[in-house]
Amino acid sequence: MSVSQYADYEDSGFDWLGKVPAHWEVAPLKRYAAVQTGIAKGKDNEGKNTVAVPYLRVANVQDGHLVLHDMATIDVTADAMSRYRLRPGDVLMNEGGDADKLGRGCIWQGEIADCIHQNHVFAVRPQGVSSEWLNWVTSSAGAQFYFLTRSKQSTNLASISSTNIMELPLVVPPIDEQASITAFLDRETAKIDTLIAEQEKLLTLLAEKRQATISHAVTKGLNPDVSMKDSGVEWLGEVPEHWDVNRLKFIASVQTGIAKGKDTADKETIAIPYLRVANVQDGYLALDDVAIIEIEVEQLERYRLAPGDVLMNEGGDFDKLGRGAVWRGEIADCIHQNHVFAVRPHGVSSEWLNLITSSRYAQFYFMSRSKQSTNLASISSTNIMELPVVLPPQSEQRTILAFLKSEIGKLDSLTNRAKRAIGLFNERRSALISAAVTGKIDVRNI
Incomplete structure (x- = not known):
């Protein structure tokens, strides 16, 4: 795949962002989106009319996808339902978690009717920028760096405020370019994700083979x-x-x-x-x-x-x-x-x-x-x-141990190669996203 650069660039004003195409805008996220905070569980609703509704938690919002098989419910009033209801197109972002997953999220497509979100999940609602573009930008390495430098940290955990999220410098190309770049990223990251999935499947098979080899040798000889x-x-x-x-x-x-x-x-x-x-x-x-x-x-x-x-x-x-x-x-x-x-x-x-x-x-x-x-x-x-x-007798134990050392060594070598491949694919994926959403490459004609 051959890619080119834009003709003209200008300084974004941020060292970590560098230069961006001259016709792109750089502005705080709050100019192009609203950040809706969620509701905390345990509010006193005694004496009020409430209804039980699905309740999206941090565990449900993964990096790039939702896990909805274990949804909690919460009793809320009609006013709270109106205030905290998720809308299709909301970009979901976790307030905290592991440092390397801070701000992870995905787009809410309206998968569950009348669903609200907890206070540790932000719903970023685009206004003048596409949900797809906003999701790609906030998942880029630059945005992750921004979130990490603005977060509160303890051990390997971190959390970020809605105020800091609203101040994220957002790069905004014209709407037609947003569509071209998101289509490019959807297509190219899907290819990389397929390769990663194949390596992860291989890791599972190698782990099963490893244990089966050990189990048979130590119980059957x-x-x-x-x-x-x-x-x-x-x-x-x-x-x-x-x-x-x-x-x-x-x-x-x-x-x-x-x-x-x-x-x-x-x-x-x-x-x-x-x-x-x-x-x-x-x-x-x-x-x-x-x-x-x-x-x-x-x-x-x-x-x-x-x-x-x-x-x-x-x-x-x-x-x-x-x-x-x-x-x-x-x-x-x-x-x-x-x-x-x-x-x-x-x-x-x-x-x-x-x-x-x-x-x-x-x-x-x-x-x-x-x-x-x-x-x-x-x-x-x-x-x-x-x-x-x-x-087994001591001599047979030694023979089996020598056999397993050789066989396990081969399997571990393949396992390490698969892990390295996954690491390289993830690096490639991250670099591609960052280059595309900051205009370091021009993918409009690809």
């Missing part, structure tokens, strides 16, 4: 002709005849971690690294952000991690329950929180036990023994200790 026997566990099925099946508590101990917030006043303490759930990922450790905790001196020995410990998370999303990795002593004198278990093997290798806990049968066991709420689950150390562990 590598010899397809080996004699099998009943494992004694209904949901585990048959295992090679010469393998053993032991409960985890007979081949390992489970060390629970320390809870944060203990009173250490008037006690001798030391500051040491503290491993949290966020540090323990599926198959690896994320150690770029390790917290520090003050503990009593004598507690260090009780909670110190030892090389070879298999770390497992007590809870989280269903598909991550019990996820973990082997601790190699990466950080000296490091302890772990109470939501991370340190499983210390004494009758099995750490590598074998780590593969077992990531297999399908172990994940099924954790889920069936867990406490569940909404989309979260947690499991106790007592239930973890009852996990049936399949045990």
Whole structure:
């Protein structure tokens, strides 16, 4: 695809926006749109006539699309209904959330009749500019930079006021150019989105293949002709005849971690690294952000991690329950929180036990023994200790581990390539949007 530039440019007056086509206008968003704030839940309507209506929340407004399968309702008066009703063409924007998704939104097409929005969702109503153009501009990298620099931030969360949104410098080409550019972006981003979707599908297939490869190897072995026997566990099925099946508590101990917030006043303490759930990922450790905790001196020995410990998370999303990795002593004198278990093997290798806990049968066991709420689950150390562990002879364990290291390495390499491709496609998408909505490229004749 070959694109050209406009003939004449002039300074926009904003460093982050740069030069724009000379015949475009740059003005605050408030000149071309009104920002309607939403209604807060919990208002007192006692003694008033109310009606239950659909209530759009932050969770419903994603980046570029709506999620409407889980809509809440709210009781409102007729006046509130009139004041907060969404109209087709409103550009929805979230007031806050993750820093990289601040101001994310999409166009309301009137998907639900008589729907209103909460106070954390803004309805930006265009006046003299198309909804499609406004949506592309507010989702561009420049607008996201503006929102982030004007936002209130805490940790990795941010929020922006309606006042700051109204002051967003809006680039406005003639209406016919708006239509040409939005049509171009609709078409070109759809192509990129298709490529991203294909890579995401590949990631799902690779993850399924990875777990299937591990699960088959650690429960059936590598010899397809080996004699099998009943494992004694209904949901585990048959295992090679010469393998053993032991409960985890007979081949390992489970060390629970320390809870944060203990009173250490008037006690001798030391500051040491503290491993949290966020540090323990599926198959690896994320150690770029390790917290520090003050503990009593004598507690260090009780909670110190030892090389070879298999770390497992007590809870989280269903598909991550019990996820973990082997601790190699990466950080000296490091302890772990109470939501991370340190499983210390004494009758099995750490590598074998780590593969077992990531297999399908172990994940099924954790889920069936867990406490569940909404989309979260947690499991106790007592239930973890009852996990049936399949045990081939040591030499066969080593053979299987070597096989899986090779196979998983190949799958992980493909996974990393797919992730890099998605990153490049997203960068291309963002760059294309920014170039088009700021007039760095002229797409009128494409």
